[in-house]
Amino acid sequence: MTGVTGRARRTGGAACVALAAAVVPAACAAPGPAGGPDDGRLQVVATTGILADLARNVAGDSADLTQIVPDGADPHSYEPTLRDVRDVVYADVALSNYLLLEEHAVVKMLDANLPEHATNVSLAEAATKYAAEVIPLVENLNLDTVWLGLRVSGTGQDLGATRASEVRLSATSIDGPGDLSGFLTETFGNPRAYFDSSDGIQAGDRDSVTLPVDAHTHMSWGFTEPGVYRLELAAELLADGPGAPVQLGRESFTFAVGVDPHGVAADLAADLGDGTDVEVLDAGHADLTVRLDDRDLVIQADAIGDPGEGDPGEGDPDHEGDPDHEGDPDAVGHPHSASLDPARTVISVPAKALAPVPAGRGFGFLGRAGDPVHLLPQAVLGKHVHGEIDPHLWHDVRNAKAYVQVIRDTLTAADPEGAGEYHANAGRYLTLLDETDAYVAETIAEIPRTRRYLVTTHDAFAYLGRAYDVEIAGFVAPNPATEPSVADRVRLTRTIRSLDVPAVFLEPSVAARSQVLAEVAAENEVAVCPIWSDAFDDRVTTYVDLMRANADSLRRCLTPERSTP
Template sequence: MHKHQLTHAIVGLCAVSTLLVGCGGHAAADYTPSTSNNTIDVVATTPIIADLAQHVAGDRAHVTSLMPPGSDPHSFEPGLRSVRNIANADIVFTNGLLLEQQSLLKTAAESRLEHVPLIALAEESPRHGAQLIPLVENIALDTVWLGMRIGGTGEQLGAQRTSGVRVQLTHLDGPGAAAAYVTSTFGVPEVLFNTRDGINRDDSTTLPVDAHTHVSWAFSAPGVYELTFNATLDTPSGMKDVGTQKITIAVGVDPHSATALANPTVVDGGHIDITADLDQQKILIRGDAPTGTNTSYDYDPDSTVIFVPSTVLQQIPGDPTFRFLGNAGDETYLLPQAVLGKHVHGEVDPHLWHSVKNTIAMVRVIQDELTNIDQAGRTYYRDQADAYVDELSRLDTWMRERINTIPSSRRHLVTTHDGYAYLGKEYDINVAGFVTPNPAIEPSPRDVIALTRTLENLHVPAVFLEPKLAGRAGVLSETAARLAVDVCTIRSDTLDEHVTNYIDLMRTNTTELVRCLANDNDKKGK
């Protein structure tokens, strides 16, 4: 069945998609084929992937990006237009590795016709030589870093790639209210659980299979809190129960004596996740081993206490968006998420495109998959891909030459977003740290000291913020000004009106790195 015979498919989507609020009378995507009615329709989730696909597809396809320029792949939610575009697609390309929101991936899986390929480029790229980097997270914190995780594959329960796991808070015993939330890049909280107004079905969050997220936790009074969670897996045959478990958290009190547990295991540092394990079908506490290493370790929740010290006590911010915690100025025990931003991810860094060699591998995957659905275009796609790979190879050489002009003693990258590991590894740049300015909650004095010492000890000449954050006043800009450190821009996940294609993205970032990190003489005229 060709895409131009799919008008009736939209009618069915209205009945099954929870994302739609209504359906219009025009099912076709908004485009005019550039060659003939046999032009294939390619859908890509992000502008970067769409640009790569267009270079390979050329005139044999129309390429649509679901996300508009400037949007954040980590938070973009699909709407009616996305569903229509996917329903008319002959092939759908995603980044994968949990870069995109689960809701977008689920929409892509459910809205396309059954025979239409859904290709995760980052996950397929190793077959053409891409090198993936595991996510290694910084656990150098004064307190425990408490997140949430989905473990296991869930195959025996019928889990699929787009399945979600709903984790719900069902009961709380404790001396006060408890809340959990994530904070967006601009400091706006999204509440996951909040017992201040009672407990209901809204006190829940849904995560993809094999994902985890960073969470801020707030407790209104000192004492022992027992939080009971239930997890259920969404499968094609219905919801499957994963398990129910009580988690004990000691806030501002002695964790050894304040609970009824005999000789409890106390977790007071490192990266720890409340984990719904699909294969074991139970909820447990998974994280760093008691030795303090990065070795994964499972703690028995029935004999474990998570400790939140009194040092996290602070006033509730004046921003009205934090009213769910209580009145401005009141005190709360706040265990903050370790990174700023609603950031659900898996075990592998999904930002492959910051290595041009990895991008070349993604281009070859696109070539393979377009050829699979359009055999008549085999030679055309090969020639298109070869020409683009030549361009990318020249870009890679140029980047190496330019970055090598930065003295190694100044080749340190401090950013606001932990998405540049591939850039650092591929081009010999030391990713010295992540700066995450939060306009809602001021960094602690210790945070400011740590930032200051990093910039001073490494003699960092500049820090890098994404364009939307670069002009914002805050502790980072004040610290940078005090130390005569430049604030420069770097782009990560998307294109915009100033940088409209992938090659421009990489050239712009390279030019800014050289301009800001090279010595004073090199910076002039660049």
């Protein structure tokens, strides 16, 4: 982090900037607009509307504040524009949440284009100085097949990696009786294939995917014929600056598709000939993982065996902290994770994973619409790259207070002449946040404990649940490649009925693509009520509005005499 002395300012129109991936020649920014970088005020950029609102309450009139991700847009998938680059190149202070909340292109754009004098703050990490508490991102959808993603673990500092670095995973060979594809279905249902053997394996970016350092992404996997498949992946670190990529190794991963996985495991053990058992991975959340600090590839798995044997996401609370039950130290937030050797593991794709090829545009790599194909579901619809820590800290107001204190200190260091105003503004706002925290706690406490269950569409409310004693009962995660199965709907219906919840909650920004939740709610005669997570809209325009509106919505919809939206 680089501080600023006084009100240092970069002016003029000759500053060259690079947008996001920086794979094209740098673009040169035009001079800043009147009333912007040349008006004498501190120039501040914040990635999201929530961060911008917090900063605005501290800065007052002493800073000119620009928001990168527009209201109503999803910070997880927003792609920056040249206008955003122009705003960043004149900034004195940049505020991001990080913990992989923002689309990685936004972080790369910030880090590549901020002037040398600017201060660049990752608020979620810096806020721990003021007692902000972070919690693991727990993902448990109780799927009846393996939920298989990709992951990069470790920091890679010894290899020169920074938060703007990426790791590229490339398919070097795919063998099997049919075609194998690893793909992602984006928010509006459009597929994007990363690995696809239907047209041959291509060198370069054709059959590859890049991930930020210490990140995870969900994936869908398709297999056109039953049998045994082997996917070889090679990994390399794309660090900032000049120099060749750092090679991180390669491994072959074995899939048993529609055939007995234990028989495949026995054959593999016989081929190895060293007496070592071969594991069958057939349930839970698992990732094909690049370990940066070890420079190798493994399978990081949260559960092995029958999904009924335990909770693959949260682990057994009776053993938390017990060294006899600790797994891979890289598996932050997953106390029962294990790092499995790909050479001694078979990933099961059972016969029940057979489904028709979707009729939607772009699924031709899987076959003709309606043809049978074995699918491992992506589980969470949309581009969803994240880290091990839940980044939505602000749903606990006490964490938002820590953000405000970091912002106050940052603006004061960048502009000592404005210190008095920043401290006074922050003091008043912290008082308002104390009042907001009390309001949220008191409002939610009015909900009977037996009704205090949150069923929603987005796994973003763990901080709300922990801070205000709300049980996160589940969230909707349809198979992105097909219509949700009968089993998917049965599980959601069972949750609603067994907990006797009077309402489920839907973010207004995703209402158009969350039909399953609305349909199941209608079938069970429960209300659908609003809840806000990452973004503002025309009804909720400030952070205080967001927290109060969520508390009001929970009380109104979960309290028996108030159970109408």
